[in-house]
Amino acid sequence: MCPHPKNSRQIFRAPWVVPVTAPVIHDGAVVIDENSIVAVGSYSDIASHFSDLPLTNCSGVLLPALVNAHIHLDLSAYGTVYQESEDSTMCDWISALLRKRLQTHISDEDLKTAAENIVQDQYDSGVGLMLDISNVSLGHFVSFPVEIISLFEMLGPSKTAQQAAVSAIQNLPSNQAVTGHAPYSTTPELLKYIKERCHRRGDLFSLHLAENPDEALLLVKGGGCFSQFLKERGGWDDTFPIPGIDSSGVVGYLHELGILDKRTICVHCVHLTTKEIKIIADSHAHVCLCPGSNRFLSVGTAPLEQFLEHRILPALGTDSIASNTKLDIWQEMSLLREMYPDVSPEHIFSMATLGGAKAMHRDSDYGSLAQGKKTRILHVQGFPYDEVSSANQLLDLLTSCGRPDSITWLNRDGVVKT
Numbered sequence: 001m002c003p004h005p006k007n008s009r010q011i012f013r014a015p016w017v018v019p020v021t022a023p024v025i026h027d028g029a030v031v032i033d034e035n036s037i038v039a040v041g042s043y044s045d046i047a048s049h050f051s052d053l054p055l056t057n058c059s060g061v062l063l064p065a066l067v068n069a070h071i072h073l074d075l076s077a078y079g080t081v082y083q084e085s086e087d088s089t090m091c092d093w094i095s096a097l098l099r100k101r102l103q104t105h106i107s108d109e110d111l112k113t114a115a116e117n118i119v120q121d122q123y124d125s126g127v128g129l130m131l132d133i134s135n136v137s138l139g140h141f142v143s144f145p146v147e148i149i150s151l152f153e154m155l156g157p158s159k160t161a162q163q164a165a166v167s168a169i170q171n172l173p174s175n176q177a178v179t180g181h182a183p184y185s186t187t188p189e190l191l192k193y194i195k196e197r198c199h200r201r202g203d204l205f206s207l208h209l210a211e212n213p214d215e216a217l218l219l220v221k222g223g224g225c226f227s228q229f230l231k232e233r234g235g236w237d238d239t240f241p242i243p244g245i246d247s248s249g250v251v252g253y254l255h256e257l258g259i260l261d262k263r264t265i266c267v268h269c270v271h272l273t274t275k276e277i278k279i280i281a282d283s284h285a286h287v288c289l290c291p292g293s294n295r296f297l298s299v300g301t302a303p304l305e306q307f308l309e310h311r312i313l314p315a316l317g318t319d320s321i322a323s324n325t326k327l328d329i330w331q332e333m334s335l336l337r338e339m340y341p342d343v344s345p346e347h348i349f350s351m352a353t354l355g356g357a358k359a360m361h362r363d364s365d366y367g368s369l370a371q372g373k374k375t376r377i378l379h380v381q382g383f384p385y386d387e388v389s390s391a392n393q394l395l396d397l398l399t400s401c402g403r404p405d406s407i408t409w410l411n412r413d414g415v416v417k418t
């Protein structure tokens with residue numbers, strides 16, 4: 001870890017700097033003050049403009065903080081919920097999760113402690129910004145230097161459940177942002193109601209979308225495992241199938257409802273047609289992929305190459321510990337490398353940083369190393385980073401072998417205020 005001289009403005013020089021929004025810099029430097037990045041560039045340029053500032057030489061690499069754009073902290077205490085057999089459906093997994101939540105009595109304090117442990121792990125692994133979707137109020141995580149945007153998740157698959165959800169929303173504290181769960185679990189009226197509330201307040205709207213092909217089966221035909229799931233639980237009325245869904249499927253339906261815009265994050269997006277991807281791109285909605293969760297639940301792989309072709313840079317999320325073996329954005333990156341060998345390491349690292357920051361509309365502070373952004377800088381050193389000979393090799397290593405335990409925060413000692 002670099003030593004931290006206690007001056008207001010200072011230069012950190014490293015063999016490699018990864019700005020994300022500009023090419024990787026060999027022998028680069030970052031100038032910071034107490035709150036923000038003042039300049040990023042080659043060391044020779046920085047030294048000529050800031051010759052009077054204290055200099056700290058670091059080994060290894062300087063990087064922007066990672067962004068986890070999809071997590072459910074309220075599920076932290078329940079641990080991983082494994083599928084009972086290879087033939088289990090996603091509905092079986094949801095049933096197992098609900099059973100576990102009902103049968104395991106966990107106090108509010110323990111729920112909060114488990115969530116705090118996950119937040120600490122996220123911070124230790126280099127995550128500086130997170131989007132949490134919970135349907136239990138966990139309060140604020142003020143003692144952690146991770147910025148967390150929390151959306152309270154609502155669902156209601158029938159008219160009765162919708163009414164209960166609307167009453168619950170009206171009784172929430174006025175500063176609580178709310179979002180909808182998924183098209184298969186939320187009536188169109190409720191999705192619209194929540195989205196309009198988000199729109200009035202300028203809140204993000206995050207929605208699980210196309211995680212499983214049975215979602216479209218429910219909405220278009222009233223069939224599939226979700227239909228059976230709702231019927232078994234008495235949550236079935238005439239809401240599904242949704243009348244008039246055409247070949248643009250569930251995405252076209254959401255677009256007509258007014259759900260898709262630049263403040264909407266579509267999470268998972270595994271089962272989409274090219275036409276649907278185009279609708280998302282044209283609406284400027286964001287996409288967040290959770291490859292670890294998708295692999296865990298065997299729901300398929302998202303069409304990442306097509307998103308990139310449509311100029312969508314997806315965000316990355318871990319989803320909850322219930323549907324993943326490990327909550328680690330480094331692991332999500334290495335999974336993407338395995339799943340999409342033709343996608344460049346540069347794109348994958350951008351997803352884990354800039355993609356999430358843009359989706360959360362926090363890219364003025366996060367997502368890259370650039371003038372004016374927060375000093376949320378990671379330092380990675382040691383083998384193999386000290387032996388890197390090219391920018392391509394560096395990005396290849398970071399995205400395929402990056403590990404939480406190899407990073408430290410440049411501002412970890414509180415020298416630079418967060």
Ligand SMILES: [Zn+2]
Nearest residue numbers: 072208319320
């Ligand atoms: Zn989720």
